[in-house]
Amino acid sequence: xxxxxxxxxxxxxxxxxxxxxxxxxxxxxxxxxxxxxxxxxxxxxxxxxxxxxxxxxxxxxxxxxxxxxxxxxxxxxxxxxxxxxxxxxxxxxxxxxxxxxxxxxxxxxxxxxxxxxxxxxxxxxxxxxxxxxxxxxxxxxxxxxxxxxxxxxxxxxxxxxxxxxxxxxxxxxxxxxxxxxxxxxxxxxxxxxxxxxxxxxxxxxxxxxxxxxxxxxxxxxxxxxxxxxxxxxxxxxxxxxxxxxxxxxxxxxxxxxxxxxxxxxxxxxxxxxxxxxxxxxxxxxxxxxxxxxxxxxxxxxxxxxxxxxxxxxxxxxxxxxxxxxxxxxxxxxxxxxxxxxxxxxxxxxxxxxxxxxxxxxxxxxxxxxxxxxxxxxxxxxxxxxxxxxxxxxxxxxxxxxxxxxxxxxxxxxxxxxxxxxxxxxxxxxxxxxxxxxxxxxxxxxxxxxxxxxxxxxxxxxxxxxxxxxxxxxxxxxxxxxxxxxxxxxxxxxxxxxxxxxxxxxxxxxxxxxxxxxxxxxxxxxxxxxxxxxxxxxxxxxxxxxxxxxxxxxxxxxxxxxxxxxxxxxxxxxxxxxxxxxxxxxxxxxxxxxxxxxxxxxxxxxxxxxxxxxxxxxxxxxxxxxxxxxxxxxxxxxxxxxxxxxxxxxxxxxxxxxxxxxxxxxxxxxxxxxxxxxxxxxxxxxxxxxxxxxxxxxxxxxxxxxxxxxxxxxxxxxxxxxxxxxxxxxxxxxxxxxxxxxxxxxxxxxxxxxxxxxxxxxxxxxxxxxxxxxxxxxxxxxxxxxxxxxxxxxxxxxxxxxxxxxxxxxxxxxxxxxxxxxxxxxxxxxxxxxxxxxxxxxxxxxxxxxxxxxxxxxxxxxxxxxxxxxxxxxxxxxxxxxxxxxxxxxxxxxxxxxxxxxxxxxxxxxxxxxxxxxxxxxxxxx
Numbered sequence: 001x002x003x004x005x006x007x008x009x010x011x012x013x014x015x016x017x018x019x020x021x022x023x024x025x026x027x028x029x030x031x032x033x034x035x036x037x038x039x040x041x042x043x044x045x046x047x048x049x050x051x052x053x054x055x056x057x058x059x060x061x062x063x064x065x066x067x068x069x070x071x072x073x074x075x076x077x078x079x080x081x082x083x084x085x086x087x088x089x090x091x092x093x094x095x096x097x098x099x100x101x102x103x104x105x106x107x108x109x110x111x112x113x114x115x116x117x118x119x120x121x122x123x124x125x126x127x128x129x130x131x132x133x134x135x136x137x138x139x140x141x142x143x144x145x146x147x148x149x150x151x152x153x154x155x156x157x158x159x160x161x162x163x164x165x166x167x168x169x170x171x172x173x174x175x176x177x178x179x180x181x182x183x184x185x186x187x188x189x190x191x192x193x194x195x196x197x198x199x200x201x202x203x204x205x206x207x208x209x210x211x212x213x214x215x216x217x218x219x220x221x222x223x224x225x226x227x228x229x230x231x232x233x234x235x236x237x238x239x240x241x242x243x244x245x246x247x248x249x250x251x252x253x254x255x256x257x258x259x260x261x262x263x264x265x266x267x268x269x270x271x272x273x274x275x276x277x278x279x280x281x282x283x284x285x286x287x288x289x290x291x292x293x294x295x296x297x298x299x300x301x302x303x304x305x306x307x308x309x310x311x312x313x314x315x316x317x318x319x320x321x322x323x324x325x326x327x328x329x330x331x332x333x334x335x336x337x338x339x340x341x342x343x344x345x346x347x348x349x350x351x352x353x354x355x356x357x358x359x360x361x362x363x364x365x366x367x368x369x370x371x372x373x374x375x376x377x378x379x380x381x382x383x384x385x386x387x388x389x390x391x392x393x394x395x396x397x398x399x400x401x402x403x404x405x406x407x408x409x410x411x412x413x414x415x416x417x418x419x420x421x422x423x424x425x426x427x428x429x430x431x432x433x434x435x436x437x438x439x440x441x442x443x444x445x446x447x448x449x450x451x452x453x454x455x456x457x458x459x460x461x462x463x464x465x466x467x468x469x470x471x472x473x474x475x476x477x478x479x480x481x482x483x484x485x486x487x488x489x490x491x492x493x494x495x496x497x498x499x500x501x502x503x504x505x506x507x508x509x510x511x512x513x514x515x516x517x518x519x520x521x522x523x524x525x526x527x528x529x530x531x532x533x534x535x536x537x538x539x540x541x542x543x544x545x546x547x548x549x550x551x552x553x554x555x556x557x558x559x560x561x562x563x564x565x566x567x568x569x570x571x572x573x574x575x576x577x578x579x580x581x582x583x584x585x586x587x588x589x590x591x592x593x594x595x596x597x598x599x600x601x602x603x604x605x606x607x608x609x610x611x612x613x614x615x616x617x618x619x620x621x622x623x624x625x626x627x628x629x630x631x632x633x634x635x636x637x638x639x640x641x642x643x644x645x646x647x648x649x650x651x652x653x654x655x656x657x658x659x660x661x662x663x664x665x666x667x668x669x670x671x672x673x674x675x676x677x678x679x680x681x682x683x684x685x686x687x688x689x690x691x692x693x694x695x696x697x698x699x700x701x702x703x704x705x706x707x708x709x710x711x712x713x714x715x716x717x718x719x720x721x722x723x724x725x726x727x728x729x730x731x732x733x734x735x736x737x738x739x740x741x742x743x744x745x746x747x748x749x750x751x752x753x754x755x756x757x758x759x760x761x762x763x764x765x766x767x768x769x770x771x772x773x774x775x776x777x778x779x780x781x782x783x784x785x786x787x788x789x790x791x792x793x794x795x796x797x798x799x800x801x802x803x804x805x806x807x808x809x810x811x812x813x814x815x816x817x818x819x820x821x822x823x824x825x826x827x828x829x830x831x832x833x834x835x836x837x838x839x840x841x842x843x844x845x846x847x848x849x850x851x852x853x854x855x856x857x858x859x860x861x862x863x864x865x866x867x868x869x870x871x872x873x874x875x876x877x878x879x880x881x882x883x884x885x886x887x888x889x890x891x892x893x894x895x896x897x898x899x900x901x902x903x904x905x906x907x908x909x910x911x912x913x914x915x916x917x918x919x920x921x922x923x924x925x
Contacts, residue, residue, distance in 0.1 A: 026129070035181060040194035055150045059088045060228055061135060062135065064126045064210070065117065068094070085449035087274070089458050095149045104146050111143055134194075147242055155184040160192075160231035167206075167214040167224075169239045170266060176236065178212040180226055197227040199614070206237040210848055215344040221665065222267060230456050232613035238268050238768040242659045249445045251633060258647040261622040266668055271660045274669035277653040279304050281925065282312060284669070284883035288924050289599055290316070291324025292679040292706050293697040297879040301636060316645045318637050322698065327706040329637070330363040331678060332598070335741060336438050337362075337379060340733035343422040345519035346503070347357040349510035349519065350402055353416050355710025357401070357410035364411030365539040371635040372591055373580040376439060380576045382415035384474070384523035391483040392524075393489060399518040402510075404689070419522035421474045424735070428552075432462060432468035437736035439579060440558075441590030441611040457558065464562055467555025471530050474524030477505070483523070490520040526570040529553075551780035558586075580635075586611065588627040592640060594738070599644055601664060601671035654925045655852030672925040674743045676730035678705035680922065681721040684753070687881045688762045690772040694880060718907065720758075753917050763912060769880065770912065773873060774905050776917040777865060781905040811835050865904045870895055874910055881915040 019491045040055055042048050052058055059068075067073055069086040077083070082101065084094050102111040115121045117128035118136070129135040142148075163243040169176075182192045192764060198208045202222035208214045214224060219241040223234040243251065249267040254260040266273060283303050287295045290340045295303070303315060319325060337358075344354040357779065365375045385394045400408040419425070425434055429448060434551045436444040446452045448460040474478075479487040495519065496508055509519045530553075555571065565571050579587045597603035604623045605611050617623040624644065635641040644650055652669050660668040674685065682705050686697040701707040705721050711733045719725070727749055728740030753759055764770060767785035776783035865873070874894045878886045886894060894911050901907030916922055 010922070012557070034189070036188060036190040037841075038191040038194050039138055040134045043134040043141065046132075046137050046140070048137065048141065050141065052138050053144040054142070054148060054194075055091055055154055055229070056143050057138060057195065057372075059094065060089065060192070063088045064195060064197050065135070065229075067117075067128070076901065087453060089451040089581065091150045091154075095147070098489070099147050102147055104143075104144055113143065114139060129411075148558070155186040156186045157182060157229045157231055159183040160226070160233050161237050162226050162233050165212060166236045167238065167445065169206075169237070172216060174216055176214045177210075177690060178214065178224070178226065180212070180228060180233075182228060184229075192228050193846050195228060199225045199227070200237075201225065201234075201614075205239060209630060218663075223616050228296045230451075230458070232454060232456060234614065234616035236616075240268070240270035241662075242270035242272075244659065253648070255648045256643070256646070257625055260624060261619060261650055262647075262649045262667055264621070265619050265666055269663075271666060271668045272657055273649075274653045274655055274657060274660060276648060276651050277670065278917060280884040281653065282651055283315065285924055286316065286319060287883075288675060288679060288683070289317040290328070290641070290645070291322050291698070292676075292704070293324050294330040294683050295883055296695050296698060297876065298695075299698070300879060300883055310652065313642075313646055315535055316642060320641060323701045324704075324706070326363060326367045327701045327704060328679070329366050330359060331706045332594075333362050333366070333375070334359060334711075335731045335733060335738075336421055336594070336732050336736065338422060338434065338438070338711045338736050339418075339423070339710055340422065340424075341710035342714050344418060344422070344710065346506065347418055347421045349506050349513055351510075352710060352736055354401070354421075358416060358418050359707075359709030360409060361412040361413070361416040364409070366637070369636070369638050372637050373587075373635040374632075376579065376587075377576055378415045379419045380439070380579065381570070381572050382416045382417040383525055384415075384418060384521070385525075390484045391479065394523070394755060395521055396518050398512050398521050402513040403516050404514070417474060419526045420472055425727060428466040432465050434736045435469070437609055437738075439590065440586040441593060441605070441609045442586060443610050443612070443737070452612065454715075455612035455689070461556065461558055464554070464556025465566055467552035467560060468557075468571050468575040470552040471527040471565075472524065475522045475525065478522045479520070482526040484524060487520045487522075488763065490518070499500055526572065530567050531564040538586075582631050587626075587632050588635070589623055592626045592630050593623065595637075595640055598642060599650055600667055601673045608739060609736075614758070669816075670925060672919075672923040673746050675724045675922060675924050676741070676743060677730035678708070680728045681705045681724045683921075684724075684916065685721070685762065687921075688765065688768050688770070688912070690767055690769050692766070694769070724752060725760070748788075750917075752919055753922065759916070760913075763909065763916070768906065770909055773908065777869065777904070779865075779905045808835065808838055810840075811838065822872070867895070870898055870904070874911060877908065877911050878916060881912070882918070882923050 016764075019622040038054070039061075042050060043052075062068055062084070068086060068088040070086065070625070073079050073084040082097060084097060090096060095261055098113060101113045114136070114403075116123040117257055118131060129139070159182075160184065162181045163181070164176065167176045176540060178192045178193065178198070179191065181188050181189055193212050196212065198210065198212055200208050200222065201224075202220070203217065204504045205220045205222040206214055206224060207217060208224050212226075214237060215235075216239050219239045221236065221238045224237055226233045229722060245268060249270065250272060252263045252266075254263050256731060263273070276282075280300060283295050283300060303311065303574055308314070333482050334631065339355050339358040341352055341355050344358075345351070348909030361378075362375070365378070373399075378762060384398075385391065389397070397408070400406045401410055425431055433445045433448070436442040442457075444452070444455075445466075447455075447457040447459055449459065451458045462553075464774065481529050494509075495510060496512075500508055514517045515746075553564070553566055554562045555565045555574070557574065560578075563574065565574075568574060578584060581587075589605075590609070593603040593611065594608045595606050597606070597608045602608075602618075604617045604619055604626075605615060606618070626640065629643070630636075630640050649667050650670075654670040654672050656663075663669065664671050674680075682697065686694055689697070696702070697704070705719065705725060708719055708725075713732045713734060727746070729744065731741035734740055743753065762768065764781075764783055771781060771783045773779070774783075811834055812833055814921055815835070818828055818831065871891065874891055875885050877894075878884060878890070897910060903911065
């Protein structure tokens with residue numbers, strides 16, 4: 001249940017949150033109608049008489065000249081003893097630095113400040129301005145007027161308008177001049193084109209001069225980014241790739257709003273989308289994307305035979321109800337929120353229990369389809385104790401989680417406090433950076449030291465945002481102040497060694513709680529605000545705050561004015577309300593963008609966690625629509641999945657046409673993509689499993705890689721797929737950056753699938769599909785022991801199997817000789833009984849039948865299969881790996897190979913190995 005206060009705060013923030021440069025509510029419309037000409041015109045000669053504005057003119061000009069860039073005076077060391085703030089947003093500090101180099105009593109306005117860029121004295125940065133230029137006149141006039149600063153109440157930039165807002169080129173000869181208009185909070189408007197900095201995001205498609213003139217390049221689309229003051233404004237630039245654009249564009253059906261917005265962009269580009277994918281491609285693609293497993297052959301057959309027009313929508317609904325969906329999206333949310341064994345090592349008294357609890361907590365909520373904002377609230381507002389839970393009750397309830405036979409689940413608790421207890425989430429700075437990655441999709445760390453180079457955030461924004469992370473505490477052996485005496489009393493009652501501290505004490509408590517005892521636990525809690533008290537010193541009274549451990553009394557939400565945090569018992573209350581506010585342009589967009597990236601080769605903003613103004617969406621209208629509707633649907637995650645999955649955009653074929661062959665930006669076709677590590681491991685395991693195990697992947701998460709709770713660089717765990725998960729790029733969760741996961745192909749991945757002994761053992765496993773086929777057709781097959789156990793267990797099983805194999809071979813040889821000599825029925829029966837006994841003992845020891853060739857059943861090594869059986873096995877192999885039947889050509893090749901092999905099983909083994917190593921298997925398409 002959402003707290004009333006949080007809901008009320010969210011409504012309040014909805015009326016005030018702003019994230020774009022369109023804050024012109026206090027501007028005078030009458031004043032706005034008159035625009036001031038550009039400084040390049042006003043200072044074209046030296047007799048303008050105007051005093052340049054330090055914020056509006058001088059600092060932007062120095063920025064355009066590169067004076068405050070990283071390679072010049074904007075570096076941390078500065079240059080030549082002269083240092084400016086990087087990108088020039090510390091106006092007071094920069095003014096002091098500049099005026100130290102100006103003789104304000106010299107009416108001729110000559111100064112060191114001008115001599116350097118004019119190269120009248122040696123300057124490492126070279127000549128930056130030309131004598132007699134408007135730049136020279138502007139700086140000279142500013143110095144002559146005694147270098148005024150910004151004043152006590154400077155105007156704020158309300159909006160930076162760029163015209164045109166979108167550029168569509170039709171030929172190589174086209175050129176477009178941008179015009180930038182600054183609208184200030186005092187109502188004035190000014191042409192600032194000559195003071196703007198310009199950047200192209202792809203100079204192969206469009207280039208731009210320092211004066212703002214765009215020239216076209218290759219066909220495609222990109223953005224020109226305009227920088228002025230604190231504004232960063234992107235301009236879409238399009239060069240159609242064919243003559244089928246605009247009015248010449250063919251009629252393309254749009255199933256819903258997603259398709260409509262995609263096609264609108266493609267129409268401008270002259271890109272015709274690919275046709276819809278086949279049923280087999282759709283089923284495989286969606287099954288892997290949604291549930292992380294391959295569809296079963298029976299499922300493929302049923303789906304392709306279904307003639308209902310809504311069968312794809314029905315299948316999507318069905319997949320969203322499977323445990324694989326819950327497991328995969330629990331894993332993704334664990335990635336985003338940082339469920340790392342490495343960072344949770346000291347959070348609980350039992351190793352790895354914290355990551356398991358974190359996973360269980362999220363799993364239960366994804367399974368219930370709890371609204372995304374409610375899940376986030378349970379993390380952001382987390383405290384260890386339930387609202388009405390005493391410390392004693394808290395310790396009893398948490399202890400039950402570790403007691404044998406207890407049915408208690410951490411998922412039943414209303415909040416997930418481990419997020420605040422991570423080792424890499426202790427300082428305010430780390431919390432700001434991690435929080436921005438996780439819930440806003442923003443890489444804000446640049447603003448920790450200086451103005452963000454590609455976004456609106458300044459160091460002041462970063463510092464102000466820290467206020468919301470200063471009042472939350474949480475350690476494994478640290479109860480809230482009011483409960484510390486109870487903590488110590490409970491600890492004393494356990495009669496532990498008083499000398500034990502730190503990890504030694506934690507380990508001892510871990511043994512005790514596993515033995516059924518109740519132990520004390522640390523807790524995550526929020527510090528209340530300090531109270532105002534009257535203090536008397538030397539006969540004088542004064543009001544002071546007392547009893548507060550918060551380091552910040554104020555906080556600034558991104559895009560807002562500072563607020564008084566002493567009004568809140570928990571500093572996170574306004575933070576959470578701001579997140580779920582309908583006007584917050586980052587929270588919903590960050591999640592929507594990540595979900596989109598899961599289903600395509602990239603996000604609408606890419607990388608998905610780098611949502612800065614200079615990295616605009618590939619389709620802004622699409623991201624706006626999905627974000628707005630996601631909020632309107634009550635943050636319903638399944639609604640979002642359905643909206644994307646049911647679109648023609650998602651269901652398009654990977655086969656390109658002449659217009660979209662090179663398109664990887666605008667979602668005109670499916671781009672084949674490497675499968676995430678957990679899914680890659682699960683599908684390899686599934687593909688080589690016997691039929692029952694293959695089907696169980698669809699209905700169960702048991703032993704699935706997507707059910708591994710934690711991750712980390714040091715804590716690898718004992719899952720048999722750990723090595724594979726590492727080389728396929730499983731998220732290490734070292735930070736909250738999406739870059740902790742890699743989905744790039746590598747040579748090591750190829751070598752693993754082709755040559756690694758683990759893959760070969762899985763393929764030849766005694767409980768795998770090949771072994772099952774050999775049993776069914778009475779074919780000789782040399783199976784290996786199952787690799788699903790740990791290394792030590794596998795070694796013991798291998799030794800045990802070798803012993804039984806040796807005994808069986810002896811009995812089989814005796815039986816063969818006896819039969820050849822036409823021995824007595826009684827003797828033959830005795831040997832057969834002995835073989836059966838060996839089989840039973842083996843099954844009892846290892847829990848499965850002896851591998852083929854050692855089962856006690858005589859197998860003819862020269863036995864072959866008829867063409868019908870071979871064809872069926874090849875079909876089965878293709879269905880269980882590529883989710884389709886082979887083409888006629890592929891069938892002919894595979895049959896020829898199996899026929900020429902020394903045995904049918906050797907041929908089938910090679911066919912399966914080849915299929916596992918095709919690009920079609922290891923990519924989703």
